[in-house]
Amino acid sequence: EAQVTQNPRYLITVTGKKLTVTCSQNMNHEYMSWYRQDPGLGLRQIYYSMNVEATDKGDVPEGYKVSRKEKRNFPLILESPSPNQTSLYFCASRFTSDSNYGYTFGSGTRLTVV
Amino acid sequence: QKEVEQNSGPLSVPEGAIASLNCTYSDRVSQSFFWYRQYSGKSPELIMSIYSNGDKEDGRFTAQLNKASQYVSLLIRDSQPSDSATYLCAANSGGFKTIFGAGTRLFVKA
Numbered sequence: 001e002a003q004v005t006q007n008p009r010y011l012i013t014v015t016g017k018k019l020t021v022t023c024s025q026n027m028n029h030e031y032m033s034w035y036r037q038d039p040g041l042g043l044r045q046i047y048y049s050m051n052v053e054a055t056d057k058g059d060v061p062e063g064y065k066v067s068r069k070e071k072r073n074f075p076l077i078l079e080s081p082s083p084n085q086t087s088l089y090f091c092a093s094r095f096t097s098d099s100n101y102g103y104t105f106g107s108g109t110r111l112t113v114v
Numbered sequence: 115q116k117e118v119e120q121n122s123g124p125l126s127v128p129e130g131a132i133a134s135l136n137c138t139y140s141d142r143v144s145q146s147f148f149w150y151r152q153y154s155g156k157s158p159e160l161i162m163s164i165y166s167n168g169d170k171e172d173g174r175f176t177a178q179l180n181k182a183s184q185y186v187s188l189l190i191r192d193s194q195p196s197d198s199a200t201y202l203c204a205a206n207s208g209g210f211k212t213i214f215g216a217g218t219r220l221f222v223k224a
Contacts, residue, residue, distance in 0.1 A: 033212070040122075042216035043158070043202065050210055058211060090157055099206035100165055102148045105157040 002027045006091050006106035013081055013113055021076045021109050023091030030096045032074040033058070033103070034066065036087040043090065049074055050097045081113040117142050118205050120215035128223050133190040135218050137203030140184070147179060147186045150202040152217065158202055162188060193222045 004025045013019055025032065033048040035058075045058030049068040063085055065077040074093075078085060088110050092103040117140045127133045139147075146165045150158035164170045164177040164186065176189040186205075190197055203215040 031210070035214075040216060043204075043214040045211055045213070048210055056210065059213075097210050099145045099210075100163070102150075102160040102163050102204075103158070103212070105159070108157050 004091055004093055004104050004106035006109050009109060011111050015082055015113055016080050019078050019081060021089060023074045023106060024072050025093040029093035032093045034076045035090045038087050083113045086113050087111060117213045118203055118215040120203050120218045122216060123219040124221050125218055126221045127193050131193050133193045133220055135188040135201050137186045137215055138184055139205050142207060146206045148204040149177060149188045152200045152202055195222050195224045198222045
């Protein structure tokens with residue numbers, strides 16, 4: 001089944017404790033992206049990757065890191081999480097960077113930082 | 115002006131009616147447009163895409179794009195209670211970014 005897999009689904013952590021949210025897709029998609037979703041603000045793009053070893057900042061990159069060493073994986077790293085990073089996170093992929101393609105989303109990761 | 119704007123709703127329609135969802139966008143995002151459906155507690159799901167002026171139909175869904183007026187709409191014919199969800203409008207800019215509106219909640223009353 002074609003899908004984007006995120007782990008974990010739920011995570012509660014403490015301020016300052018480094019964490020990684022994993023994302024993997026099995027569709028051979030070139031383009032991958034991370035979004036956070038907050039009430040009233042909608043989905044905001046954190047980082048995106050056009051292909052292996054090609055990443056760039058979205059609209060809200062502060063406090064996050066990403067890497068793309070393999071085509072199928074695009075982990076999101078929070079080096080020192082803070083309470084304002086409490087949110088619902090989605091990984092998404094699409095076939096290419098071509099703007100005419102829409103996304104397939106992962107199931108989401110609900111992160112709480114206390 | 116936000117780059118992609120939607121009325122948050124809720125929009126309430128009776129079962130069998132046409133639901134009309136609207137989205138406006140700024141000059142910064144003007145290439146291709148998408149509608150996603152998001153059920154409560156679930157991830158967004160792509161339902162329609164549109165790139166050219168005019169209408170595009172897919173089953174009970176019709177997307178409409180008017181570049182001169184900078185709006186995109188989604189019509190859902192014969193609305194069903196299972197259509198109750200939040201509908202997200204999204205636009206791809208000339209670069210690599212995709213911008214989402216905050217979403218419109220639709221409620222279809224049985």
